[in-house]
Amino acid sequence: MLIGVLVYVALVEKETLDTEYNTKRGVLACLTFFILLGVTVTPDGPFLRPHPALWRFMFCISIVYQLALIFLLFQVKHFLA
Numbered sequence: 001m002l003i004g005v006l007v008y009v010a011l012v013e014k015e016t017l018d019t020e021y022n023t024k025r026g027v028l029a030c031l032t033f034f035i036l037l038g039v040t041v042t043p044d045g046p047f048l049r050p051h052p053a054l055w056r057f058m059f060c061i062s063i064v065y066q067l068a069l070i071f072l073l074f075q076v077k078h079f080l081a
Contacts, residue, residue: 002036035060 006029016022038060039053047055 002033006033031064035064038063 009029035057039056042056042059044052045055045059
């Protein structure tokens with residue numbers, strides 16, 4: 001289903017020239033793809049309840065959070081000094 005959405009966006013949707021809008025949409029699409037793929041492919045952790053897919057989802061969200069913090073570090077580095 002996710003591949004179908006990507007094919008739709010690539011082939012059917014009209015192209016926009018707004019760089020900011022395209023960047024936000026691209027980052028959101030990458031994060032969604034990473035999280036959905038991670039829930040299905042990441043190995044099971046030590047937790048079994050309520051469901052291993054929930055813990056895989058939490059693991060992927062924590063990776064995205066860490067990547068966001070790293071990105072912000074490079075964006076607002078002058079505020080930390």
